[in-house]
Amino acid sequence: MAEAKQERYEDSELYRIRHSAAHVMAQAVIEAFPEAKYTIGPPVENGFYYDFDLPRTLTPEDLKKIQKRMRKILNGQHEFVKKVLSADEARQIFKDQPYKLELIEGLEEGGFDEYGNPLDEKPDISIYSHDSFVDLCRGPHVESTSQINPKAVKLMSVAGAYWRGDENNKQLQRVYGTAWNSKEELDAYLWQLEEAKKRDHRKLGKELDIYTFDDEVGPGLPLWLPNGATIIEELEQLAKNIEREAGYQQVRTPHLTKEDLFIRSGHLPYYAESMYPPMEMEGVRYFIKPMNCPMHHKIFAARQRSYRDLPIRLAEYGTCYRYEKSGELFGLMRVRSMQMNDAHIYCSEEQFEEEFMAVIGLYMKYFEIFNIDKYVMRFSTHAKEGLGKKYIDNERLWLKTEDMVRQAMENGGVRYVEVADEAAFYGPKIDVQVWSAIGKEFTLATNQVDFAVPPKFDLKFINAQGEEEIPLCIHRAPLSTHERMIGFLIEHYAGAFPVWLAPIQAVIIPITDDHLDYAFEVEKKLKKAGIRAEVNARNERMNAKIRNAQKQKIPYMLVVGDAEVEAGAVALRMRDGEDRGAFPVDDFATLALKVIAERSPALEA
RNA sequence: GCCGACGUAGCUCAAUCGGCAGAGCAGUCGCCUUGUAAGCGACAGGUUAUGGGUUCAAUUCCCAUCGUCGGCUCCA
Structure with a gap:
């Protein structure tokens, strides 16, 4: 550039x-x-x-x-x-x-x-x-x-x-x-604009059987089809592996909580209108959760914490529901049910910079995996006029935490742009804007500092001096929600997912019915090796099956006829149209497994 | 939520001025047994989003509701 x-x-x-x-x-x-x-x-x-x-x-x-x-x-x-x-x-x-x-x-x-x-x-x-x-x-x-x-x-x-x-x-x-x-x-x-239309995740999502909406289920409530669920499974595995390595612990929390929890957290007055209305049982009001944080705070508070325990990083792919206004719904990008790549990091002030930058480091890792080369970190700060309204009324802590973020970003050499008056109500945040392969902008990851809610929950730890101290909380969601992330990935890759994400990785195409038995044998072998392979056993000519696989953007097409049966091989055709000729089944498996294990964007490692 | 446009078969789209709702793909069944982007034929598929109204007659005109889309607003 x-x-x-x-x-x-x-x-x-x-x-x-x-x-x-x-x-x-x-x-x-x-x-x-x-x-x-x-x-x-x-x-x-x-x-x-x-x-x-x-x-x-x-x-x-x-x-x-x-x-x-x-x-x-x-x-x-x-x-x-x-x-x-x-x-x-x-x-x-x-x-x-x-x-x-x-x-x-x-x-x-x-x-x-x-x-x-x-x-x-x-x-x-x-x-x-x-x-x-x-x-x-x-x-x-x-x-x-x-x-x-x-x-x-x-x-x-x-x-x-x-x-x-x-x-x-x-x-x-x-x-x-x-x-x-x-x-x-x-x-x-x-x-x-025409190209962008072709990549539109709403069009491709339908064509590739990734998700669907149904009027009777409700607007903004996506139904994930098997292909979509497979992509989700891969994303979750990726996130969980990375988070385990980075010292996160998985937790799970319910979809419902009593009203009191959201009153205490301070969310209710700010967001009541975008929460699903309460339901009442035996005189107690419950809400469906629009975010996971209050429950993670409760997990933090479940026992006494020492400075030796910190930082505590609680991660959950939590399912949340938000009543987005009808005119705001947009395919998978703006929905009413969503699953967030959520985690809350509780740390001391001294630990803040390292923790904050570790999250930024996660973004970078993901950018590399998903071939994202253009991004901007938007640092959102408060505005004085909003104190006590949009924002928690504590100017000293706003200025302090904003400065901590600024300091961390500058020490880490991370470029960012600062936008006033776009912070969360409880603290400053970094939103990450990324650009897809065709230059369309998306806001995915978010990284928020919360100095306001931990004290409301009376969260504390005993510091090295034996005194009680309130931890800072970092809310972060590097992979955004499944919904938004997959919407982005569909447009970014134009539906031609890298092999590790492809719902079907290899389709086996028998030339005549005589080759069906062998085809199923190959399928079984590949499945056992951990490759998502399927036989196309439909009553169609090979050409039609190839065309079909091409349209479904399946990375590998394995044609099997007399010669392949004879040799214990498959004729490998790549999604890019390249005919690679005969491959022993084991060799193909080795090739594919390497590409998958590396999460490579290419078809061959 | 607001302004506007749109809503016909699973999907993509036709239907003249208001006059019997149609095609391709997908689906089912049959024939063909096939070598790198669509073999052939038959069948089935519809309360034209839903509910009202005008009319001899409504997919077509009017009203309401629901949904989708383009924006605005919003996004913990």
């Missing part, structure tokens, strides 16, 4: 093109709806959007018309002209635009730019105009519409969006568009 010198997106020509395209789009929309109120329209990752308050809902036909009009405007060689003016002058220009007036007020007071981002100093108020359109805007823009290629601009979709991102505000209509330097770039982007 290119180092430092890389141009920031905000400074790029493309950014100005998109920003300017947003203005041109707004012009086209306002021409079509003179009574429209317009709000903001910034560039975003692959394009731009503009939010409008319109008298009626936009249809796909409207989008076509708007796009057509945009192209005409773009061909008009209109210059973008900036003018700095006073708040009163601006108010005069936008007197019929309530959202703009609100923005002007914000700019005048200072502290925020037109998108609501905090600013250090009071900004100038400026407008940009081109053709017949004027917008309150800080820029920058291209000099003229002639710098925007009309053929490299496309409107994508229209969606609802709240004014200023607040769900209590009015819902606006957001029109998304994309713009590029050239038609070729636009085409490449559209092609990439």
Whole structure:
């Protein structure tokens, strides 16, 4: 990757093109709806959007018309002209635009730019105009519409969006568009979107029989099919092995607990609305658990702890249920039942850095296993305004633990970005964003410091001085949930899993029914060796069986006919299409077992 | 939860203006006995998501509910 010198997106020509395209789009929309109120329209990752308050809902036909009009405007060689003016002058220009007036007020007071981002100093108020359109805007823009290629601009979709991102505000209509330097770039982007669709875990998950949803079971409650369950089993084995080596202990806890536990932990007031409602038995209210931590805390508290016992690392693939709002559900990525690669590490302050970095070390190990080469550690901290609301009200401990994390990351040479106001209610956290093979971003692992809940549970250990001390708790889930992890892996590998994860590792394809007995013999042998092998005994021609195995992305196809029966061999065809010819059965088993044992991404070690 | 679009066989999709609901794949059965990405034939498969309404007649038009999708919001 290119180092430092890389141009920031905000400074790029493309950014100005998109920003300017947003203005041109707004012009086209306002021409079509003179009574429209317009709000903001910034560039975003692959394009731009503009939010409008319109008298009626936009249809796909409207989008076509708007796009057509945009192209005409773009061909008009209109210059973008900036003018700095006073708040009163601006108010005069936008007197019929309530959202703009609100923005002007914000700019005048200072502290925020037109998108609501905090600013250090009071900004100038400026407008940009081109053709017949004027917008309150800080820029920058291209000099003229002639710098925007009309053929490299496309409107994508229209969606609802709240004014200023607040769900209590009015819902606006957001029109998304994309713009590029050239038609070729636009085409490449559209092609990439098509590719992403092919890898979509919802599509592949169905095709590869990994999981399914059923209306009668309920939204967000996946049913894992045998193929999916096999992948889960492999992931759990991996995690359990690694955690055993790293000094974790497995625990198991119930799916239900009394309300009191969540009152004590402090979760209930924060998360009641995303927990399944309580059920009452003999006058006692129970909740289905949305997380495992309170019960792990109880295990810690089950006996007296000495500093000699620490750190204590309690791990559980705990099954949790969260009532995610209906509109938030998304395939396997956002579900209501999930199984977390969860663990809680209880340690002293002195041990914190080592423990915290050991968790980061786990991430690195997993990145290597799963061939993840792009990631960002997002360090989420509190915001002062949220103390006593979103966050536990103890500024001293916030600052202290945040500093501990910062220190640990810096000492360990781990690069991270800091994001304010995104911490958990009980402490700062690291979220790990990773990018799949086609550059789609996912948030998987999480690593959270908890200074707030252990004292609520009265957790303590006796330190070397014989005094009681409260441990710190690190919540961590390097493999996220099975649901999200497998969703990611499906898209990352496009369904062609590494052999160790492949639900079926080898399919045995007899050429005629005469070879069936031998085929089953081979199957038995391979199964015994620990390879997930299956005979395809269907009444089909060999070609159809190969095609079928190819579509199922099965790593190894073992064709058996007269020659193979004779030689005690299999004809090995790889998933990548390579025909490797005859292999003695034992040799194939050795080859496959090596690839599996190494968890290699390749088909041959 | 909010805004919008969508919902036809297990899957992918047809059905003109409101006029007898259809195809491919998958499934079952039969024939073929096959050498590296689809052999052939037959059969079966549907309360057109659910519930109401308009109409002589509704997959088609209207309403409600449920679900999915694109976003927003949210993610302990």
